Amino acid sequence: MGACQGKGPDDVVGDEEVRVTVDGFVEEADDEDMADFNPDATLCKHACGKPVQPGETKRGNKFDTCCRMCAMNKGSGFHDPTCGGNTSAAPVSARKKACKAGSKCRNRTAAHLEAEAHPLDEDYAIACSMSKDVQPEPLTLRVIFDWSDSDGSGKLSRGELEASLGKIRACCGSLPEVTDEAWHHLDEDGNGVVNFGEFAAWAGPRLGLELGVAKMLGKSASLMLAASPCSVLGCPCEKFCGKEDEASDKKCKECKHKKGLHVAKVTTGEVPFPPYWNHHDGEFNELVPMTGKSVNEEFQKLLDKTYRKAYTKDRAKHNPTNPKVPKGFEVLAVKRNENKHSWQEYAFRRGDILSRDSLPEIFADVKTSMAMDEIGGDKANRLHSECNEWYLFHGTNPEAAAAICASDFKVSRAGSSTGTLYGKGLYFAESVTKADEYAKPNAEGRYAVLLCRVIGGKVKYTDEVTPDPEALVHACIEGPFDSVCGDREKTRGTYREFVLFDSEDVYVEYVIEYKRKY
DSSP: OOSOSSOOTTOEETTEEEEEOTTSOEEEOOHHHHHHOOTTSOBOTTSSSOBOOSSBOTTSOBOOSSOHHHHHTTTSSOOOTTGGGOGGGOOGGGGSEEOTTGGGOOOOOHHHHHHEEOTTSTTHHHHHHTOSSOOOOOOOHHHHHHHHOTTOSSSBOHHHHHHHHHHHHHHHOOOOOOOHHHHHHHSTTOSSSBOHHHHHHHHHHHHOOOOOOGGGGGGGGGGGTTSSOOOSTTOOOOSOOSOTTOTTOOBOTTTOOBGGGGOOOOOTTOOOOOTTSSOOSSOOEEEEEEOSHHHHHHHHHHHHHTOOOOOOHHHHHHOTTOOSOOSEEEEEEEEEEEEHHHHHHHHHHHHHHHTSSSOOOOOOOOHHHHHHHHHOSGGGGSOOGGGTEEEEEEEEOHHHHHHHHHHOOOGGGTTTTTOOTTOSSEEEESSHHHHHTTOOOOTTSOEEEEEEEEEOOSEEEEOOSSOOHHHHHHHHHTSSOSEEEEEHHHHHSSOEEEEESOGGGEEEEEEEEEEEEO
């Protein structure tokens, strides 16, 4: 049935054999079908109901899977035309070459698509088997997203998603039409495009595919290596063979295939949560008070190290009754945000950027992260500098802080209180003094600042006095950049600000309540 989800043309259901027609209707098998069926045949180890491919591995063991596609996708319901050894079913189109660019191919001309096979084509596995230099890509949400991303921006417009729906449905199963209501739900933060995390949350439950982003596991990703056999059909290798702690050791010494083809299965429900959280199972979303003298001392050091006395017009605008710059800030309480849904989205996004072919230039002098390094402790080792993951501040009030932690930032509402010098986005500061300009007290006179993990990715730097906000937004939403660094410290002697245009680039990790000191 090709690379299609569900039952193949010779599947066994219970004690009866059925045929699934092109239209998806089930009908009884005819006598000719039953004549070919061998009830004693060994079935595929992935429990798909199909007989194994005839033949032996390099070690002399008999094959235990039905076809290449089923082995590549761990029994998810995808099969190629030669499933079970039925080579007569291989279509003429199987003579295509496998496209070297795979899911990241941007050549959509009819001539190219007819000449070369891609991961969503039913003859892709066969084409890869006939190629010496093309590694097959197992069908995952990441592969589907990359194929749909026809311009290679790393984000899907509504037009790109709608254009790829037919191909996805033919290959993987049902996806609903993208109505205005569906798009509004899909584009959760309202920035006009869909990133991989949003796409995975929408398509994952409907298609039942793996994420395909091994690095989403962060620094523990290497622990997942060698946890499963090589996923290339016919390869006898049962586990990765090599020194996993050496970056140069990229291929298995046994089968010569990449490490990535030995990574254990990772699904949308298996994103590991930080080990220091109180919760790890079930649904959870709460602010956990952090107690102990050492807690306040640690965060007090962070505020002290990132304090900088510099006056801006924004302080007068947002603090008209007392526009003076405080002499310092005193930590009163700290809460840790444990939000399962927000953390999963953030982890997807981080994995998305870490899995790029080329990582961004490192932006290493972010003062908040540098201060955390100086303070030391486990927080200094949590960030992935290779994708420009930083700690940054966002000023608010205690009530709004709780609301943001519960439901995340909304880009569609951005700019209502902080301005839009660098475009309509989410603004963050490396100095607590700058973040404090936007903080408001509650009835008890307590202010709040959010300490967030932020993924800067590829940074668009600007030191222009009067930047073009539309150009900056375009560079990040439709262009190759992920964030903006506006350097007013250089041009005005004040502060640098960091602007994000996707809420999934941010995870609020701590809420710090404090008071101003004059």
